Amino acid sequence: MVTVAFFGTPPFALPSLTALLASSHDVVALVTQPDRRRGRGNRLLPSETKSLALAHGVTTLTPERLSDPQFLDALAAVAPDVGVVAAYGKILPDEVLTLPRCGLVNLHASLLPAYRGASPIQRAVQSGDAVTGITLMRVVAALDAGPILARVAHSIGPDDTAADVETALGRLGATLLLEHLDAFVAGDLTGEPQDEAAATYAPRLVKADGQVDWHQPAQAIHNHVRAMHPWPHAFTHLDGTRYVLRRTAVTTHPATGRPGQILECSGRLVVSAGAATVVEVLAIQPEGRAVMSAAAFLAGHALAAGATFTTRAPR
Template identity: 50%
Template sequence: MRIVFFGTPAFAVPTLQTLLDSSHAVVGVVTQPDRPKGRGQRVVDSPVKALALARAIPLTQPARLRDPSVAATLRAWQPDLGVVAAYGKLIPSEILALPPRGLINVHASLLPKYRGAAPVHRAVIEGETETGVTIMRVEALLDAGPMLARRTRPIGPDETSDVVERDLARLGAALLLQVVGEMAAGTHQEERQDSMACSYAPRLTREEGLIDWALPASRIHNRVRGLYPWPHACTYLDGTRVIVLRTHVEEAAAGAPPGTIVAVSRDALHVATGDDGRLAIDRVQLEGGRPLEIREFLAGHRVAPGARFTGT
């Protein structure tokens, strides 16, 4: 089939690569405009754009999909099917109507749970032990279209969202290719989503990173995992912002107010949490610095039991 691909970040690359290496023809790529990135705010190509350029695939980067030139470009490409993987914007109805076989999407959750922009991060934050990918039709409502296939994947107790997302990207690419083959053969099946069972995964915000030490240790641990690699979980020690990169839950009572450092060992800061729990911090990063194991952090910072992490 002739396929037009919509995608932007690294999550979308395995799907595009899989399609490019298949018997199907990727006739064009739609990706978001280049944006400044990093401390230097240097404008860089998106991962999808970089791959499209490397493979000499026709490319467009519209600021608005409703611009008439976008529909004209897609008509010129004459796609049979549209494939979406983390494009990053809602696709308007006039674009949905262009490919004769419609558009299908690789979504990184087991729909109808976690519709929205941050399904992997939200699943990890909520302490889910299982997630997966869903291939579904793109409709006007956000992530609400009929499902064509789903695959599950366990979430380990210490896995971070970036690790889970990379694996789901590979899993989703293989599943997408299977569905495209079924559509070409006319053997695909569709299942409506149960809207009563749906939940949403809104885009992450920087403000969500601040740790509430009154939460149970397991919930803080899940937030640290789910907010990695952005926006990061963070806290303050003597007015200095500390990014918390890795933790583990301890089976011990703290006997101190939440946020109190109850013990300092060679490899961890042991912190009181809500429900009289304890969370060990294993790896941190200071503003503008590099990630540090706690033994490295302690080599340059004096921290004693009784010190307390705060919200400012």
């Protein structure tokens, strides 16, 4: 029986952890991020993987620092054969990399060497890519640079959000992991080195990344809205109020205004974008309010054609 230490935090990691728990492998520890304040009421909540692990009686470790001697001793005590990483959220130091007997594998949500880094799904959607995928790789000290053990591609639909792609890749990753983990532990799967010349990077998103730049073409804005869901959301401002754009479409409405200018606000919310293109807002969320369709929003808000959404709130 292969003993596994699993490193993972967000919902993306759940299918893989669930699959391992249901398999013949023995998950001897979960390493996940400490409880954080989130959700309605800003309550202190465990990660989704921690809740699942506790329900199965798995030893759960939540170090603030991966170099903490107490954490390293606890991980060494369970003596894992292999470590499995799925969106843990921190770079693993050498002290962790040397603990599992056979090393560690990582499920990375891109077709490496493309989109190394913390936000590969969001950056692929934002770039308008039609295809992404999941890569199983051996973990090395350098960021997402280890040998590729296996990969599988996944098509991105024209209206798919980052959340949609994350769900699909999480499931694909679980299947890929179980197909190849035993061969890795047995030493029969060494992988292929990555092409460093082809490497691209996907920096971690911050809240400010959600700002809509109305000078961009409509397709780029639509891609941006899809990429920023579920966090940090694509947002804009009008008369000092912040609005989140939840769903958009590229439309053929005549482009006659400046970027961000509202061209139509009677039943439809149509906004001028860059390069003489137009975006239709299909769902919107005013600050502090629920998400609503554009029609419902317009029924309760008196907007004037010619008003202009801005990237930043006026100071």
